[in-house]
Amino acid sequence: MASASDHLYMSRAIELARKGCYTARPNPCVGCVIVQGDQVVGEGYHQRAGEPHAEVHALAMAGAQAQGATAYVTLEPCSHYGRTPPCAEALIKAGVAEVVIAMQDPNPQVAGHGIKMLEEAGIKTRVGVMEAEARALNSGFIKRMQTGRPHVRCKLAMSLDGRTAMASGESQWITGPEARSEVQRLRALSGAIVTGVGSILHDDSALTLRETELNLPDAAELLQKQPLRVVLDSRLQTPADARVVTGPGDVMIFCSVEAAKARKQALEAAGAEVLMLDSHDGRINLEQMLEILVTKDINDVLLETGATLAGAMMQQGLVDELIVFMAPTLMGSGARPLLEMPFTSMSEKLNLNITDIRAVGNDWKITAFPNND
Ligand code: AOF
Numbered sequence: 562m563a564s565a566s567d568h569l570y571m572s573r574a575i576e577l578a579r580k581g582c583y584t585a586r587p588n589p590c591v592g593c594v595i596v597q598g599d600q601v602v603g604e605g606y607h608q609r610a611g612e613p614h615a616e617v618h619a620l621a622m623a624g625a626q627a628q629g630a631t632a633y634v635t636l637e638p639c640s641h642y643g644r645t646p647p648c649a650e651a652l653i654k655a656g657v658a659e660v661v662i663a664m665q666d667p668n669p670q671v672a673g674h675g676i677k678m679l680e681e682a683g684i685k686t687r688v689g690v691m692e693a694e695a696r697a698l699n700s701g702f703i704k705r706m707q708t709g710r711p712h713v714r715c716k717l718a719m720s721l722d723g724r725t726a727m728a729s730g731e732s733q734w735i736t737g738p739e740a741r742s743e744v745q746r747l748r749a750l751s752g753a754i755v756t757g758v759g760s761i762l763h764d765d766s767a768l769t770l771r772e773t774e775l776n777l778p779d780a781a782e783l784l785q786k787q788p789l790r791v792v793l794d795s796r797l798q799t800p801a802d803a804r805v806v807t808g809p810g811d812v813m814i815f816c817s818v819e820a821a822k823a824r825k826q827a828l829e830a831a832g833a834e835v836l837m838l839d840s841h842d843g844r845i846n847l848e849q850m851l852e853i854l855v856t857k858d859i860n861d862v863l864l865e866t867g868a869t870l871a872g873a874m875m876q877q878g879l880v881d882e883l884i885v886f887m888a889p890t891l892m893g894s895g896a897r898p899l900l901e902m903p904f905t906s907m908s909e910k911l912n913l914n915i916t917d918i919r920a921v922g923n924d925w926k927i928t929a930f931p932n933n934d
């Protein structure tokens with residue numbers, strides 16, 4: 562059903578969408594290409610929530626040439642009045658003849674209505690061209706809309722022998738500067754960064770974006786849009802002067818014990834939001850934590866923590882994507898494992914699909930997805 566030219570134009574629309582991937586959140590990143598005959602007459606992408614959608618930019622560029630043209634969009638054109646008017650209406654008004662759509666919008670306010678509006682206006686639609694690629698652009702937005710939970714990426718750094726820290730907890734630095742720069746970009750893609758209090762106490766990590774390491778054209782804007790930092794800290798041990806608290810951007814600390822009133826007040830006075838969660842045996846309810854993040858419109862969570870919390874999240878099936886940086890070092894048998902998951906038989910092992918392995922400086926970046934089949 563999809564021709565070579567469909568792939569060509571949709572690939573371009575996906576490339577355009579990607580330009581908004583650091584700035585569009587909590588909106589999805591979306592790209593649009595308008596083609597008249599075999600000429601591209603309009604291009605656009607969604608840059609920021611509150612600003613025009615991809616189609617509006619592309620239609621403005623196409624002007625009168627949109628009449629009778631084919632529009633390629635990476636996401637179903639919207640049908641609702643949100644922060645901006647409906648794109649389906651704009652496409653109809655501009656006299657577009659056909660709309661090729663990579664995927665339906667999972668937002669229940671749209672979910673098929675945009676396609677219906679176009680069809681009812683006599684515009685031909687085709688849905689599903691390069692759908693897998695389009696879905697990969699917005700895994701967090703899709704997960705939040707469909708499940709009420711964010712997409713969780715767990716980032717870990719390990720030696721070739723699968724170790725992440727020495728027995729003392731010392732872990733800086735396993736990987737090289739290029740991998741750390743890649744982690745900065747993973748942070749910039751995320752609405753929230755989640756860590757455990759252990760990492761804060763041991764490394765005093767700030768978990769912020771830093772311009773020099775980010776190495777992106779939008780760096781100045783991204784520094785203003787720091788991801789929310791989240792610390793899981795059952796007994797409120799985070800010092801009020803920790804860099805995660807005093808650094809730029811919002812901070813949320815989840816605890817599970819009522820007692821520490823003075824510490825709660827000190828953290829609040831330092832600017833952190835402190836929230837009490839349900840707990841079991843003193844352990845924070847991780848599902849509840851993720852659901853609270855969704856109320857803050859968080860699509861993507863980057864889990865940057867030690868082997869204990871990462872292992873618990875993994876075992877509870879709360880990790881959607883695993884990103885492991887593997888460094889060309891051996892840390893020895895006294896060092897800590899990648900994930901604390903005390904399995905005893907092979908029947909417990911978790912299987913993964915590794916979808917990408919690439920060199921980043923002297924390290925390797927491995928992307929894997931839990932295999933739930
Ligand atoms: C489109 N084209 O480029 C984007 C769409 O608050 P608003 O008005 O910005 O609407 C946000 C919703 O619109 C978002 O949740 C998603 O359903 C859709 N995003 N739709 O037609 C775009 N970014």
Ligand code: ZN
Nearest residue numbers: 614639647648
């Ligand atoms: Zn729209």
